[in-house]
Amino acid sequence: MDFYLKFTDEAAANAVLYRTDGVTDDSEGYVVANFKNIDVIGVIYKNEQPLDGWHVNVRVMDGEDSSSIAPFSVIPTVPVRVWG
DSSP, X not given: XXXXXXXXXXXXXXXXXXXXXXXXXXXXXXXXXXXXXXXXXXXXXXXXXXXXXXXXXXXXOTTOOOTTTGGXXXXXXXXXXXXX
């Protein structure tokens, strides 16, 4: 299933789309994506004016839980990018 997402900013998106694994006393860990297919669009411009939000497309694969991104889902009239 494909999701078009709108977050307040990049940090808010990253908090939902990624996690840190492997944290130990000696290591800060490493960043891991929560979904296999993430397409970061960022800021969208219309008539040279930035629209509010940080935009990301996610294609949720079998076995992936979309409940964390569902609250950020929007339905664009004309998507900037779509999955091919």
